[in-house]
Amino acid sequence: MSRFVTARSLDGALDEVSHGARIIAGGTDFMIHVRRERLFGDEPSHAFVDVSRLEELNRLDLSSDLPFVGAAVTFRRLETSPEVRSLYGALAQCAATVGSVQIRTLATIGGNAANASPAADGVTALVALGARAKIVSPEGTRTERLEELITGPNRTNLSPEEIIVGFELDRSVRGTAQVFRKIGRRQAVVIARLNVAVCLGRDLSDPRVVVGSCFPSPRRLSAVEALLASGSPGPTLWKEAGLVASKEFVMVCGWRASASYKTPVTAALVTHALESAWEQVEVPDDHR
Amino acid sequence: MALSTRNFRFFQAIEDGHKTSHPGQRSAARDFEDTGANFMNLEFILNGRNQSVPDVPPHENLLHVLRDRLGMLGTKEGCGVGECGACTVLLDGEPVNSCLTNAWKAEGREVTTIEGLATNGRLHPLQEAFVEAGAIQCGFCTPGMILAAYALLKRTPNPDDDQIKTALEGNLCRCTGYKHIVEAVRLTARKAREGSVE
Numbered sequence: 001m002s003r004f005v006t007a008r009s010l011d012g013a014l015d016e017v018s019h020g021a022r023i024i025a026g027g028t029d030f031m032i033h034v035r036r037e038r039l040f041g042d043e044p045s046h047a048f049v050d051v052s053r054l055e056e057l058n059r060l061d062l063s064s065d066l067p068f069v070g071a072a073v074t075f076r077r078l079e080t081s082p083e084v085r086s087l088y089g090a091l092a093q094c095a096a097t098v099g100s101v102q103i104r105t106l107a108t109i110g111g112n113a114a115n116a117s118p119a120a121d122g123v124t125a126l127v128a129l130g131a132r133a134k135i136v137s138p139e140g141t142r143t144e145r146l147e148e149l150i151t152g153p154n155r156t157n158l159s160p161e162e163i164i165v166g167f168e169l170d171r172s173v174r175g176t177a178q179v180f181r182k183i184g185r186r187q188a189v190v191i192a193r194l195n196v197a198v199c200l201g202r203d204l205s206d207p208r209v210v211v212g213s214c215f216p217s218p219r220r221l222s223a224v225e226a227l228l229a230s231g232s233p234g235p236t237l238w239k240e241a242g243l244v245a246s247k248e249f250v251m252v253c254g255w256r257a258s259a260s261y262k263t264p265v266t267a268a269l270v271t272h273a274l275e276s277a278w279e280q281v282e283v284p285d286d287h288r
Numbered sequence: 289m290a291l292s293t294r295n296f297r298f299f300q301a302i303e304d305g306h307k308t309s310h311p312g313q314r315s316a317a318r319d320f321e322d323t324g325a326n327f328m329n330l331e332f333i334l335n336g337r338n339q340s341v342p343d344v345p346p347h348e349n350l351l352h353v354l355r356d357r358l359g360m361l362g363t364k365e366g367c368g369v370g371e372c373g374a375c376t377v378l379l380d381g382e383p384v385n386s387c388l389t390n391a392w393k394a395e396g397r398e399v400t401t402i403e404g405l406a407t408n409g410r411l412h413p414l415q416e417a418f419v420e421a422g423a424i425q426c427g428f429c430t431p432g433m434i435l436a437a438y439a440l441l442k443r444t445p446n447p448d449d450d451q452i453k454t455a456l457e458g459n460l461c462r463c464t465g466y467k468h469i470v471e472a473v474r475l476t477a478r479k480a481r482e483g484s485v486e
Contacts, residue, residue, distance in 0.1 A: 002345070002346050002347070003328075003346050004346035004347075004390070004392040006392065006395065024390060027388060027389065027390045027393065028370060028385075028388045030390075031349055031387070031388045031389070031390060032369050032370070032388070034347045035349075035368060035369070035387075038347070043347075044346070044347045047346065048346050048347065048390070048392075050390070050392065050393065052393075076382070099370065099458065100370075100373065100385075100457050100458020100459075101383055101436065101439075101454070101455055101457070101458055102370070102373060102376055102383045102384050102385045102388075102436070102458045103370055103385060103388070103458065105379070105382045105383060105384050106384050106385075106388060106389060106393075187457065188454075188457035188458060189370070189371055189457065189458055
């Protein structure tokens with residue numbers, strides 16, 4: 001039976017999905033999908049359950065021992081929240097690059113992850129912040145690292161009966177210097193050709209580097225992170241890190257048609273992001 | 289050139305869309321038969337007045353409810369996929385692309401369209417500024433531009449140029465080159481500051 005249900009409780013939402021309803025949060029990807037189906041003559045016959053008003057999915061608690069961002073938190077909220085800006089800057093910066101104000105008002109971080117586009121800006125930032133998705137189903141709750149939850153382009157290991165409640169973030173990167181950068185064909189309402197998120201602490205003990213839009217599923221660049229953790233901060237290290245990042249791209253993806261563009265640009269983008277992050281380490285924003 | 293089945297269905301779908309794109313002509317009954325669904329009344333506040341729309345399918349977007357069911361033709365359909373901003377409306381005061389907004393998300397909430405800005409037959413100061421600054425040519429993007437700017441000025445009464453450009457980055461205009469549009473928003477803010485508008 002085709003109908004639209006606005007879930008008022010998580011149990012109610014789980015009951016709907018267990019009966020075949022499809023989950024809608026912001027709907028900015030979903031409604032395009034529905035439009036495409038209808039253009040080709042397929043009228044949706046399933047129920048919709050809107051999870052965007054559920055309290056738990058709207059929880060944003062970044063100061064606690066277990067920092068948490070709810071799956072239905074919108075990019076607009078992430079972009080404008082002083083708490084997000086100061087504690088998890090990469091998340092706020094990434095949110096500000098998503099679509100337009102109109103799209104950010106609707107689109108949610110959980111929807112971005114569940115849609116699992118390789119170009120998803122939110123996913124790149126979340127993986128750098130060590131996000132673990134908290135997932136509920138009628139069987140119970142599980143937690144899974146986001147880079148393992150997303151198994152390929154627009155593919156996850158979520159079952160149809162599961163709902164992402166939100167993401168736990170690493171406390172260890174809270175307040176570190178964080179930078180998110182994105183390259184697209186224009187400045188707004190654009191899908192990333194490449195995006196990058198980096199986190200740097202003063203001692204470089206736990207650096208994070210994630211490059212998106214060039215791997216089939218999100219990944220931290222472990223070779224780059226190992227290089228940074230053992231190196232001496234400075235322009236030489238940032239440049240070398242960029243080169244190692246571009247080599248990892250070629251190693252994983254092979255020499256595709258886009259590689260002649262993406263290889264040098266990945267190197268430059270990673271180098272630039274590390275430079276910017278290190279500037280923050282040396283001169284924090286609140287001292288500028 | 290022969291059309292493939294896929295292309296034929298695509299063009300047929302577009303044609304069907306055109307046939308039903310006039311106010312009041314969209315057939316909820318046909319949707320009902322196709323899906324076996326049980327549609328309900330959608331109730332929300334439109335431009336300050338309670339509005340009830342019967343038989344809204346669960347997959348319908350807000351844009352088509354406004355245009356096809358309520359005849360609010362100020363809200364334009366441009367790209368249909370959130371790229372151009374022509375369909376911008378305010379949902380609880382915040383700008384959204386109505387083409388990407390499931391109509392049922394408006395249930396119990398306030399929707400403002402361009403028709404809701406003028407009062408007592410007088411244009412809103414922002415609309416007047418668009419006229420004064422020459423920020424309109426063909427006019428297709430104008431309702432979306434004005435509503436995006438309206439939301440900005442509510443939040444940030446004295447925006448700088450970067451804030452104006454960020455607020456309008458989701459709205460495409462193919463005529464004016466944007467300069468006069470940014471000027472119109474600046475002009476509205478300046479007049480409000482100087483107290484020359486109420």
